[in-house]
Amino acid sequence: MHHQLKPPEAATLPRHLLEAHVVWLVRQCRSLRALRGAHARLLRLRLPRLTHAFALSKLLASCAASAPTAAAASYARSLFDQIPEPTAFCYNSLIRALATPSNPTADAFLLYRRMLRAGSPSPNSFTVAFALKACATVPALGEGRQLHSQAFRQGLEPSPYVQTGLLNLYARCEEVALAKSVFDGMAEDRNLVAWSSMIGGYSRVGMVNEALDLFRDMQAAGVNPDEVTMVSVISACAKAGALDLGRSVHAFIDRKGITVDLELSTALIDMYAKCGLIERARLVFDAMVERDTKAWSAMIVGLAMHGLAEDALAIFSRMLQLKD
DNA sequence: ATAGGGTTAG
Numbered sequence: 001m002h003h004q005l006k007p008p009e010a011a012t013l014p015r016h017l018l019e020a021h022v023v024w025l026v027r028q029c030r031s032l033r034a035l036r037g038a039h040a041r042l043l044r045l046r047l048p049r050l051t052h053a054f055a056l057s058k059l060l061a062s063c064a065a066s067a068p069t070a071a072a073a074s075y076a077r078s079l080f081d082q083i084p085e086p087t088a089f090c091y092n093s094l095i096r097a098l099a100t101p102s103n104p105t106a107d108a109f110l111l112y113r114r115m116l117r118a119g120s121p122s123p124n125s126f127t128v129a130f131a132l133k134a135c136a137t138v139p140a141l142g143e144g145r146q147l148h149s150q151a152f153r154q155g156l157e158p159s160p161y162v163q164t165g166l167l168n169l170y171a172r173c174e175e176v177a178l179a180k181s182v183f184d185g186m187a188e189d190r191n192l193v194a195w196s197s198m199i200g201g202y203s204r205v206g207m208v209n210e211a212l213d214l215f216r217d218m219q220a221a222g223v224n225p226d227e228v229t230m231v232s233v234i235s236a237c238a239k240a241g242a243l244d245l246g247r248s249v250h251a252f253i254d255r256k257g258i259t260v261d262l263e264l265s266t267a268l269i270d271m272y273a274k275c276g277l278i279e280r281a282r283l284v285f286d287a288m289v290e291r292d293t294k295a296w297s298a299m300i301v302g303l304a305m306h307g308l309a310e311d312a313l314a315i316f317s318r319m320l321q322l323k324d
Numbered sequence: 325a326t327a328g329g330g331t332t333a334g
Contacts, residue, residue: 164329231331
């Protein structure tokens with residue numbers, strides 16, 4: 001009954017009901033295409049001006065929360081441009097949507113700067129957190145450092161989302177000393193994301209002992225690792241070529257009931273291959289319910305490293321067959 | 325009025 005709302009009815013309904021309808025309609029959308037469809041239907045309702053702005057904001061936020069693609073970014077920009085007086089919420093959503101891997105220029109950062117220059121609306125912790133994420137995606141260390149000092153000046157630095165955003169930015173930029181100083185400053189607020197990000201940073205630069213020590217500290221601090229944490233821990237074992245350790249970490253994963261998802265399976269394949277247990281790598285690969293290009297590649301590269309060229313080519317053919 | 329951090333191969 002909700003979806004049968006017609007323009008003549010829309011004009012007579014109270015605003016909160018129209019807004020509820022907008023929320024309901026946007027929440028149904030599972031894809032950009034669906035979002036565009038909802039947009040078209042909302043336009044036909046000829047909503048009052050304020051409700052229309054509300055609808056555009058909701059569409060924009062949903063677009064920003066969808067898969068970070070170039071298409072989502074450009075649709076988000078077009079939505080933003082239709083909003084007469086964008087609020088901080090709108091800016092935040094667009095900054096979030098612009099943080100795509102296919103958007104190598106720091107557009108999100110430029111928009112943040114434009115917001116600052118205009119003087120209004122004022123950025124909040126969401127703005128900084130999304131902008132930091134964009135800088136981490138690029139990655140853009142210089143822009144991220146500017147965000148850091150501005151966040152400090154605006155008193156937004158204490159937000160845990162800003163903290164983890166900074167930590168992650170530095171970790172992704174391989175600035176482990178900077179990442180560590182943010183991490184140390186978090187003291188009481190160190191949550192799962194902060195621990196995972198810091199462990200990931202150490203693992204990325206090959207500081208495997210630091211990564212593994214931190215993994216132990218994390219457990220001592222009573223924070224339970226999840227599958228994302230374990231990807232970095234397994235990757236540290238792979239880089240160290242530490243088979244015994246890798247096996248015991250794998251046993252830990254099973255014992256704790258941590259989900260071995262696509263990413264963790266790929267990390268395990270890589271670890272077993274690098275540590276010399278290609279058959280265990282193959283077992284993990286065979287047990288996977290879905291495989292992406294990285295999973296196939298980890299298996300193929302692993303077999304190739306072990307001199308199993310024919311097996312590698314056989315897997316490659318299987319991969320090609322499944323593609324079409 | 326509405327929203328949010330972390331993951332892997334070569």
